[in-house]
Amino acid sequence: MNATGPAPALAAASAPRPRTAPDADSGRPSVTRRVLGILDAFSPERPVLSLSDISRRAGLPPATAHRLIAELTRWGALERDENGLYRIGLRLWEVAALAPRGQALREAAMPFLEDLYEATHENVQLAVLDGLEVVYIERIRARNAVHVFTRVGGRWPAHATGVGLALLAHADPELQERAIAGPLRRFTSKTIGSGGELRRVLAEVRRTGVAISDGQVELIALSVAAPVYGPDDTVVAAVSIVVPSHSSDARALIPAVRASARGISRALGAPRALRRPPSATART
Template identity: 50%
Template structure:
């Protein structure tokens, strides 16, 4: 079914879902209308229908949130479900060691999508959130995924204006090329202060049964010199996840 301007009702519903962000997880109907460009009456009608099916939910103050039903369906059919199930025991063990943040990221478009994350009270600053996105050139997971990803993706990213989060961010094409080459050579990404000067990240590749890099396992800890000791721990955990996914080849053959 299409509206008078040719846009389908489904397309409008998608625009409503996309209005919600990690920072704006609860919106009024007026907020939704403003974010989507829909007339308030149209937004109100569609929101009411989506609430009926459980895809959206209303708070006591009438603000709207993503509904549990949508989360249920998305989780049930998620292509990352087996990856997350395989990774969790290793992430929990790694988290016991680092005591800060441990997260699992996959490549989605030109971004890193965080699909799982463990943290702790008082942990160092970390901008990553579950179902949140980070630019590939600045994060440790992004560098791992970009280094092992399609060549056309690398060239596309290298050809864009790269955001500089801190003075340490690899925000030039020459610097980023060198970083990616180093990640491929050494088998991990080591990123002191790339997104926040107080935080340091280490990431290693996770491979499937075919040897393809399908995810990156990362830790985010305080930006201190001793963090280099975490590299072998992160790499070991990433290899453990890879074995759980069916990759039992020797690390010397795949890194």
């Protein structure tokens, strides 16, 4: 339920965070910060940049930008095309594929997401929490289903999405209080707008084990999400299905989403997902 092309309302949420810690001795940003600042210059809206674009966006003198970009390109963090424009390179993508909360989580989850997609042919999403935002790790887009704005690697405020509510409900209490304290950005008339309402919803998510976000990002879309547990039985991700808001059978999807979340938790080695539920034991 988020933006491929960025929703205007999201500009602030997706803007690069300030990263200006200077060198203790010189007062200028360290070389490391400058290198990272070059990576920050690239965004979903601007994935291809000229040398002067990078220089301007990273706040670096052209000569400095040129030298650092040359080093990054030699290593493969950036790639230069035949028009002299730069983009993020394959070697950086390879290294980043080692991120346990990115590619590794995605790899473990993928068979279960596939199953969920094959069973429902609805949009399927996997996300993790980063502060008060969710980051989408995977999405399987159903071509004939409700349009979903999510992008892999994209962000969205947690309080407005099904995956975000599933994650927040099980997050550190201090983080939950920060979310409840607001501000809570509203996208539609149905977006959770008050701390009291968010507190009630999070308690409900904990009670039922599932989060339902109806029309919070766009009035036409509803998502059903469930938490995924890691090896230490804490919530590490959430999986969701997104369907048209008017679907009469949205609640019928709850068991499928929960089963998928449980399968992923089991693949990650979560003790709670390795135990049989009491009812299953009784039946055998």
